[in-house]
Amino acid sequence: xxxxxxxxxxxxxxxxxxxxxxxxxxxxxxxxxxxxxxxxxxxxxxxxxxxxxxxxxxxxxxxxxxxxxxxxxxxxxxxxxxxxxxxxxxxxxxxxxxxxxxxxxxxxxxxxxxxxxxxxxxxxxxxxxxxxxxxxxxxxxxxxxxxxxxxxxxxxxxxxxxxxxxxxxxxx
Amino acid sequence: xxxxxxxxxxxxxxxxxxxxxxxxxxxxxxxxxxxxxxxxxxxxxxxxxxxxxxxxxxxxxxxxxxxxxxxxxxxxxxxxxxxxxxxxxxxxxxxxxxxxxxxxxxxxxxxxxxxxxxxxxxxxxxxxxxxxxxxxxxxxxxxxxxxxxxxxxxxxxxxxxxxxxxxxxxxxxxxxxxxxxxxxxxxxxxxxxxxxxxxxxxxxxxxxxxxxxxxxxxxxxxxxxxxxxxxxxxxxxxxxxxxxxxxxxxxxxxxxxxxxxxxxxxxxxxxxxxxxxxxxxxxxxxxxxxxxxxxxxxxxxxxxxxxxxxxxxxxxxxxxxxxxxxxxxxxxxxxxxxxxxxxxxxxxxxxxxxxxxxxxxxxxxxxxxxxxxxxxxxxxxxxxxxxxxxxxxxxxxxxxxxxxxxxxx
Amino acid sequence: xxxxxxxxxxxxxxxxxxxxxxxxxxxxxxxxxxxxxxxxxxxxxxxxxxxxxxxxxxxxxxxxxxxxxxxxxxxxxxxxxxxxxxxxxxxxxxxxxxxxxxxxxxxxxxxxxxxxxxxxxxxxxxxxxxxxxxxxxxxxxxxxxxxxxxxxxxxxxxxxxxxxxxxxxxxxxxxxxxxxxxxxxxxxxxxxxxxxxxxxxxxxxxxxxxxxxxxxxxxxxxxxxxxxxxxxxxxxxxxxxxxxxxxxxxxxxxxxxxxxxxxxxxxxxxxxxxxxxxxxxxxxxxxxxxxxxxxxxxxxxxxxxxxxxxxxxxxxxxxxxxxxxxxx
Numbered sequence: 001x002x003x004x005x006x007x008x009x010x011x012x013x014x015x016x017x018x019x020x021x022x023x024x025x026x027x028x029x030x031x032x033x034x035x036x037x038x039x040x041x042x043x044x045x046x047x048x049x050x051x052x053x054x055x056x057x058x059x060x061x062x063x064x065x066x067x068x069x070x071x072x073x074x075x076x077x078x079x080x081x082x083x084x085x086x087x088x089x090x091x092x093x094x095x096x097x098x099x100x101x102x103x104x105x106x107x108x109x110x111x112x113x114x115x116x117x118x119x120x121x122x123x124x125x126x127x128x129x130x131x132x133x134x135x136x137x138x139x140x141x142x143x144x145x146x147x148x149x150x151x152x153x154x155x156x157x158x159x160x161x162x163x164x165x166x167x168x169x170x171x172x
Numbered sequence: 173x174x175x176x177x178x179x180x181x182x183x184x185x186x187x188x189x190x191x192x193x194x195x196x197x198x199x200x201x202x203x204x205x206x207x208x209x210x211x212x213x214x215x216x217x218x219x220x221x222x223x224x225x226x227x228x229x230x231x232x233x234x235x236x237x238x239x240x241x242x243x244x245x246x247x248x249x250x251x252x253x254x255x256x257x258x259x260x261x262x263x264x265x266x267x268x269x270x271x272x273x274x275x276x277x278x279x280x281x282x283x284x285x286x287x288x289x290x291x292x293x294x295x296x297x298x299x300x301x302x303x304x305x306x307x308x309x310x311x312x313x314x315x316x317x318x319x320x321x322x323x324x325x326x327x328x329x330x331x332x333x334x335x336x337x338x339x340x341x342x343x344x345x346x347x348x349x350x351x352x353x354x355x356x357x358x359x360x361x362x363x364x365x366x367x368x369x370x371x372x373x374x375x376x377x378x379x380x381x382x383x384x385x386x387x388x389x390x391x392x393x394x395x396x397x398x399x400x401x402x403x404x405x406x407x408x409x410x411x412x413x414x415x416x417x418x419x420x421x422x423x424x425x426x427x428x429x430x431x432x433x434x435x436x437x438x439x440x441x442x443x444x445x446x447x448x449x450x451x452x453x454x455x456x457x458x459x460x461x462x463x464x465x466x467x468x469x470x471x472x473x474x475x476x477x478x479x480x481x482x483x484x485x486x487x488x489x490x491x492x493x494x495x496x497x498x499x500x501x502x503x504x505x506x507x508x509x510x511x512x513x514x515x516x517x518x519x520x521x522x523x524x525x526x527x528x529x530x531x532x533x534x535x536x537x538x539x540x541x542x543x544x545x546x547x548x549x550x551x552x553x554x555x556x557x558x559x560x561x562x563x564x565x566x567x568x569x570x571x572x573x574x575x576x577x578x579x580x581x
Numbered sequence: 582x583x584x585x586x587x588x589x590x591x592x593x594x595x596x597x598x599x600x601x602x603x604x605x606x607x608x609x610x611x612x613x614x615x616x617x618x619x620x621x622x623x624x625x626x627x628x629x630x631x632x633x634x635x636x637x638x639x640x641x642x643x644x645x646x647x648x649x650x651x652x653x654x655x656x657x658x659x660x661x662x663x664x665x666x667x668x669x670x671x672x673x674x675x676x677x678x679x680x681x682x683x684x685x686x687x688x689x690x691x692x693x694x695x696x697x698x699x700x701x702x703x704x705x706x707x708x709x710x711x712x713x714x715x716x717x718x719x720x721x722x723x724x725x726x727x728x729x730x731x732x733x734x735x736x737x738x739x740x741x742x743x744x745x746x747x748x749x750x751x752x753x754x755x756x757x758x759x760x761x762x763x764x765x766x767x768x769x770x771x772x773x774x775x776x777x778x779x780x781x782x783x784x785x786x787x788x789x790x791x792x793x794x795x796x797x798x799x800x801x802x803x804x805x806x807x808x809x810x811x812x813x814x815x816x817x818x819x820x821x822x823x824x825x826x827x828x829x830x831x832x833x834x835x836x837x838x839x840x841x842x843x844x845x846x847x848x849x850x851x852x853x854x855x856x857x858x859x860x861x862x863x864x865x866x867x868x869x870x871x872x873x874x875x876x877x878x879x880x881x882x883x884x885x886x887x888x889x890x891x892x893x894x895x896x897x898x899x900x901x902x903x904x905x906x907x908x909x
Contacts, residue, residue, distance in 0.1 A: 027300075030263075039373075039407045039445050045480050047448070059263045068686045068720050070757050070764075087579045096758040099896050100563050104578070113688070118721040118756060122688035123265070132579060144455050145566055146520065146573060147487040148480065150445070151411045151453045155377035155404075156337035158370045165267055167300045168337075266687070269652040271621040274614040276632055279641040281614070290613050297618060301648055308640030425904060458897060460890070495891045527860065527893040557825040560860035562893040564791060567760060 024097075025066045026152065026170045028163035029105070029138050030059035030127055038150035040159045047148035049157075049169055052137035053127055056082035060123030061108035064140055064169065068120040069095055075110045077130040082109075090131020090139075093124045099144070103172050106139040107131055121166065142172050270299045284313045284320045288327065295335050303338055310342035321348035322357050328375055329367065336374060344378040355382060359389060362405065363396055373408035380415040383423060385430070394433040397450065398441040407446045410437050414453035427459035435468045438485075444478050451476070452484035461492040466501075473505045482509070483517035483577075490524035498525045499533050506537050513577035519544055524562045528555045547574050621652045623660040630676055646676060653680035654687045662696060671712040674700070678716030691725040698726040707738035714744040719755050722748070723767045730767060734775035734784075745771065746780045750787045759789025769797040769819075778809035786815035790822040798827040805834060810844040817847060821854030822895075832858045836866055845876050852877065856884045856902075857895055864888055 032051035053059055057080055063071055072094040077085055090106040091114065097103060108114075108125030117124070129136045142149045153170035163169065272278075272294065282290050287310060294302050314320045327339050348354050361367070362376035376393075379385075385393070390413065396402050397409040417430030437450035451472060461469065472485040486505075492498050502518045502525070509515050519537050522530040531552060538548040547569075554568045566572065573579065626649045633645045653661060661684075665677040678697040685694035694717070701713035714733060723730065733745035749768040757764040765788055772784035785801065793801075801823075804816035817838065820831040832855065839851045852870070855863045864885055871881035887902040 039404050039449075045444060045448070045478060047480065055263075060265060068756055070761055088576055090579070096567075096760050098754070098758040098760075099894070100566055102572075118686075118724055119688055120683065120686040122686070141578065143578065145487065145524065145562075146578065147452060147455060147484055147517065148578075149452065149455060150449055151414060151456065154337075155370075155373045155408050155411075156340060158333070161333060164298050164300055168304075266654045268655045269621050269648060270618045271625060271629070271648070271652075272616040273619055274616045276629065276636070276641075278614040278616060279636055279638050286613070293616055299618070301644065301651060304647075305640055305644035308643065309638060312638055312640055460892070460897075460901075491892070491897070493890075524893055526891065558828045559825045560862070560893070561857075561895045563895065 029062040029064045048141035056136035059127040062121040070118045082129045084133040087132040307338045311345045314346040316347040318351040321354045369403040369405045372405035376408045384420045397437045410449040418457040470501045479511040482514045486517040486521045490521040495526045650683040653684045671708040675712035678713045682720045711740040718748045730771040731774040746783045753788040762792035765793045782811035782815040785819045790819045814847045814850040817850045821857035
């Protein structure tokens with residue numbers, strides 16, 4: 001029997017359609033110091049959060065989101081690079097957040113763990129400085145359709161602050 | 173009674189200069205030592221074992237050994253090369269968690285007036301999980317009570333960084349934050365010049381969960397954010413405006429007063445970061461712009477000095493009540509624009525503004541700047557395939573950053 | 582005293598006093614607690630969680646759950662497995678199962694997650710099967726458990742079937758952002774495999790079909806002729822979001838189906854599907870259909886009005902349509 005209740009079900013479904021971007025907690029990938037926030041950066045406009053630790057290729061670079069999600073991993077540099085090898089050569093873990101939103105994590109060094117994967121704070125590489133970098137660090141950037149969003153970092157996370165692994169950086 | 177140190181190694185501040193090898197060893201010794209000390213403490217202080225009623229079981233020797241085996245088995249990665257001597261040693265893949273004795277009693281008995289004293293040892297720890305619990309527990313304790321909320325607000329004036337984070341975030345998430353006297357207290361403290369900018373930024377951010385802002389509050393935040401002296405606190409004020417705009421838009425579909433304030437900040441602030449926050453963050457609400465907002469954003473396209481700010485204006489202009497006018501604005505702005513990244517914004521957001529109908533305009537842009545010809549062909553092919561939704565168009569692009577605009581690190 | 586052999590009620594009674602639970606004298610509630618950091622153990626954590634069930638603080642309960650999950654990678658795996666296999670209370674099974682799944686998702690082997698899957702599929706108690714299934718929500722389970730979801734949606738227990746459907750929907754959105762073909766294909770396969778129309782309809786009506794395979798699209802087409810209106814409505818909703826290569830066929834099927842269909846809910850879903858497939862180019866078709874069913878003239882008009890704004894994103898069009906609907 002066909003019921004008119006179906007219409008209500010369909011309308012209820014409208015609100016639940018997976019169209020809105022979802023929210024996650026961004027966390028530090030290793031013990032680190034906040035070297036740039038989306039507000040503060042030295043030099044040119046940055047629009048991202050950097051966390052750094054000088055021990056290149058020692059710490060594993062955990063994906064900086066505290067949730068199980070699918071990471072698209074792109075390796076552009078295969079060797080060990082700690083102090084930069086030119087813009088565009090950074091290794092990247094990319095999280096699609098839906099509705100055109102993305103969250104990117106850069107500069108890690110390729111390891112055997114560097115492949116597309118669904119995981120929660122798993123190590124996709126080692127702390128490094130691939131791409132446009134002057135030292136080993138991780139760069140976290142959120143954008144929608146290629147436009148940077150700078151509001152995600154927590155105002156309770158400040159430049160120069162020491163973060164433990166897994167400690168809150170912001171909400172994406 | 174002596175406290176057993178948390179069994180969590182950490183290296184705060186170990187970031188700005190390469191550590192000496194001794195520092196690495198100190199770390200490793202610290203990690204192992206922490207476990208040993210824990211074991212020793214357990215053995216030396218039987219009273220602790222029997223009288224303190226720990227919430228959790230004692231660490232067993234086999235557990236400790238297992239944990240160390242785990243740490244040894246897992247390096248940071250499996251292709252660690254010897255760039256430095258340290259790299260040969262495997263970094264710990266995981267930090268052991270901390271279990272706290274007496275926490276159940278804390279949870280059951282704690283009140284706002286005892287919170288700071290009781291929570292002090294937990295707040296002093298380097299345990300993110302327990303700090304998150306404290307934040308959530310404090311939110312529960314505040315509840316809808318304005319007096320408790322104002323007491324917690326008073327703590328934020330001089331709390332240390334980690335404490336401050338817990339107090340301010342708990343306040344932000346409480347029901348009492350919606351009481352007018354609490355919101356007013358937060359605003360007054362956030363605008364208090366006696367506090368340092370980072371602390372004011374954190375205090376102001378406690379207003380981010382407001383459901384709406386009064387006209388007076390909106391004006392005060394706008395004026396503050398565009399004040400050259402406001403610094404990071406002004407940046408946070410602009411973000412608060414944008415956040416509450418999102419809340420109010422979801423509730424009442426009304427973004428106009430907030431957008432007006434943000435555009436004023438975006439056009440008048442002398443701080444590039446504050447302007448960018450104000451110009452870009454409406455993207456989180458995605459308001460459909462009326463004629464007035466279109467006019468103001470269009471002005472930003474030609475007057476804003478920062479390429480990122482102009483790009484952000486193009487982003488938000490793409491959603492309007494008059495897509496044709498926006499398309500004309502984009503086409504006019506493209507020729508004089510010298511920055512390839514802003515041109516890329518005008519190009520892609522033409523598609524967001526008018527979909528397939530934007531293709532002729534995009535084709536003319538690609539004639540003006542041949543670097544865009546390949547990208548134009550990508551858009552043309554995707555629209556020809558039948559895809560209309562700009563989100564899917566975007567995901568179908570072979571390269572979402574064809575001009576290296578996200579790579580300005 | 583080995584508490585694992587005690588009945589649950591005795592264990593809970595003992596746990597209500599932290600001191601008794603640990604075999605220590607009572608502590609005065611009048612003095613301030615003196616929290617001290619200690620290493621975690623499986624048994625200790627389980628005791629804390631049992632005790633925490635009595636707590637009036639959701640924050641404390643969340644903390645204990647997270648603490649066990651976070652500890653899963655440093656606790657001895659064997660102890661965790663043993664506790665899980667021994668446990669029979671659904672609420673505790675769920676905590677331990679979540680911890681075992683967390684181990685896998687943190688980058689350890691898939692065996693612990695598969696242990697949970699085995700319990701979700703095979704435990705004699707439906708409440709335990711449902712609890713284990715819930716524990717796999719928003720994890721990587723779809724990638725490591727073969728046809729588990731096709732089997733779970735056929736479970737004898739409606740609770741298990743419903744939990745499985747929720748997992749597929751939430752994984753699709755929160756783990757894969759609706760953009761991962763294999764995840765959407767797993768969801769479609771499960772929806773088709775289920776003999777419970779409510780489950781089939783819930784899954785199909787709430788996942789992204791943008792990245793599905795041609796085979797999955799074909800399976801959805803087959804459901805458009807279902808006897809159950811809920812399934813038909815969900816199938817046409819799903820067809821509204823198919824990949825570009827499938828769009829033209831979907832458009833034709835929906836337009837034809839509208840006139841033959843009698844259920845108002847299915848027809849409403851067809852209007853939405855057509856709007857999604859065509860955006861502003863769907864307006865002529867919607868105008869042709871608006872007079873077919875007087876009950877849905879307003880609905881067709883609302884879609885036409887929303888599409889006429891020229892908005893180019895489905896999420897924004899949905900928002901606009903809901904706004905238009907509320908205005909009328």
